[in-house]
Amino acid sequence: MTGLLSAVTDFLVTWVVHATIISAVALAAGRWAIRGPRVRDYVWKGALVAPVVTSLVALLRFDGAGVGVLHLPSLLRTAFPVILPPIAATLRVSAEGSAHVIAAQMIEPLSMIIRCVVGAGILLPALLAMTQLLRRRRQFRDLLVTRRPISPAVLGVQDDAFRSRTTLPLYLSVCESIGSAVALGRREVCVALHAFAALDEMERRSVIAHEVAHLDRRDPAWIAAAQALSSLLVVTPLVAMVANRFQCDAELICDDAAVLQVGAPLAHVRALTAFAFALDPAAQCGSTFASIDSRIMQRAERVLRRDAEKRHRWSGALVAACVCTAALVSCVLLPGVSAAPRPVTAWSGVQSSSSNASASVIRVTVKPR
């Protein structure tokens, strides 16, 4: 049981450290080096998933001697020698003579304290953040409970506009509790009936193409996973920043896909602004067509400037391979972090001894090994 708790704590600490380092590198690359949303998309996904893998690998690499592991108690003792003095140990000597060796194994007393503090410091905020996330998702589900399926033809959407790049059949539904449109699960697009009906045909096609692009990219699942990861690792806000940037870039990529498919950037911007003015309660809970987080002005300017990313410059497979390589390198480079009590053996050879009638004095130098 103690071993399991120790492993869980070490995994959590290592995960937080790895996620912070990898998120910082990804955010810096996304800010200064990588311009295209499609390339950044791979970087964000890698930055969210890779720390789980690298920390598991680091955990499996742990050995009893703690080689290649950042040992938190030792680091703290080195950093704060005044606050955390060296461990004092009393050695009981049972024999004398230069041939004898005194040895005793000491347990690091800081380990239990650090494990409790770090474990609670990570898990309690995570619990609160996950509770908030689940509450938002339940509100979102409640908003959508009144939705009903509808034929695309009834909403003036032609069949060819409502087709996935995958072979999965898609479903359209309407709901008055949301203000715009949203992709749900693997195959469903839900729109607000009146707000959607008020759009002209090209605007409707553009909205549908945007949401279908979300389904093709499996964004609902990725966004849910990103939100869950950023809630679990709420102690390191860089993960939430990566999740946010991922969501923003997903909107830009789907805008590009809609403009490419429909060929009407102005209609797309009109749909964005129309939905932006609609009160959309669902935008507080999920990623809807024109949610506040989606930076509508940036999206509209981008669509109108026609600087949608050139698709051919970087192939998805190449970028994915680069991100996987970076994750593998991280597995090798990033050390594990442990608060487990590392066994330290103090030992000494007896250097000299003297005795009188009442006492025996033995001179030793104690060294850890």
Ligand SMILES: [Zn+2]
């Ligand atoms: Zn969207």
